[in-house]
């Protein structure tokens with residue numbers, strides 16, 4: 001009887017519920033996915049990368065912001081390095097660049113092959129210092145003999161500095177060139193190609209027209225917070241248990257003077273949210289979910305968890321009790337998002353955006369190296385409380401201190417998934433389809449309309465049919 005009375009709630013996770021279909025006012029492609037990552041930070045798509053050292057460094061953060069989301073740079077590195085990563089995103093060109101270009105000493109057949117694969121008539125050539133030497137013309141390479149240094153055939157052409165992408169795009173779009181080189185301080189950054197010029201971009205931009213970037217911090221790390229404040233759009237608290245009086249007190253001391261938005265987390269319960277908002281002068285967002293991640297072992301090690309869907313529902317209830325709107329303190333659903341279906345459930349429950357490491361870890365842009373094992377390609381992926389990640393933290397940051405003597409994460413591999421763009425487009429189309437089924441033309445409408453039903457058994461894709469399509 002006592003045990004029974006101590007069960008205070010039912011912690012639903014993604015597999016326990018479905019969102020019910022509803023009368024749809026729009027077609028899926030018309031669904032607007034713009035949202036907020038925090039009180040003042042708008043995003044075009046409701047997707048944030050988790051601050052994990054196998055996932056979120058500047059390359060991924062820049063690529064994600066170009067597609068409309070926000071990357072949260074991890075804190076497993078010295079303060080100055082994390083600041084540089086945020087700066088790299090802020091200085092990044094506003095178009096996606098093909099990072100490869102022919103070197104001056106390369107042989108013509110390799111360059112020709114590369115140009116053929118991209119369908120290019122021209123390609124910038126760079127020297128070993130990263131300076132652009134000119135452009136190779138495909139027509140010249142067709143007749144050259146193999147072994148000819150391509151640099152010899154280079155013709156001059158315009159070079160665009162970061163900030164001049166609009167002009168470079170215009171050149172390429174109007175067909176004056178097939179490719180344009182973009183440099184940063186004279187050093188080659190990448191090439192804008194015809195494909196890139198024609199693609200539709202909706203980057204997430206700050207007030208000055210630079211890409212959005214967020215950074216993970218510990219509320220105890222005043223030096224890191226000071227170094228990143230005002231540069232990163234959002235400072236995202238990165239502790240496993242924000243609902244700790246010491247963490248709350250440390251956060252209380254720092255939030256007052258912050259220029260950047262501050263997202264508190266991780267939190268899992270209504271009480272955690274109420275205590276956080278009551279004690280802190282400013283909370284610009286809530287990072288909800290404890291122990292839901294695919295690499296997280298907290299629930300096994302400690303017996304404690306707040307599944308992400310449940311945690312979002314708890315936050316929504318707490319905000320309602322406090323008379324706060326979902327747009328005033330946006331909720332970020334963090335942990336265990338396996339794909340767009342889980343994201344739709346999190347959004348329907350009241351989240352403004354989802355945060356994921358797992359979905360992005362296998363992409364080209366993720367921070368970990370690509371590995372070939374037995375003919376298949378993988379990328380390492382690990383929890384931030386795994387042994388390897390903690391060792392790196394303590395080596396890189398002498399101010400870091402261990403609060404626990406136990407690991408709460410594993411180190412593993414995920415399958416290689418190609419460019420981030422592919423994964424994000426799949427995500428966006430899935431979420432759009434979900435909102436379409438639910439009868440919502442925007443996330444705000446989904447909050448108002450969505451209805452959940454409990455599942456009594458598993459549905460779909462469970463017939464024993466073997467998939468042959470790829």
Ligand SMILES: NC(=O)c1ccc[n+]([C@@H]2O[C@H](COP(=O)([O-])OP(=O)(O)OC[C@H]3O[C@@H](n4cnc5c(N)ncnc54)[C@H](O)[C@@H]3O)[C@@H](O)[C@H]2O)c1
Nearest residue numbers: 238239240241244246266289290291292298384385403408
């Ligand atoms: N989202 C999750 O479910 C989850 C779970 C475990 C770890 N992590 C991640 O792993 C990394 C390390 O996390 P961390 O918070 O253990 O590291 P940390 O050493 O940075 O801890 C920060 C502070 O959080 C508080 N805290 C953490 N765990 C606590 C507990 N069990 N009981 C009471 N207070 C506690 C303590 O005040 C501690 O000093 C972070 O990046 C974190 O986000 C995430």
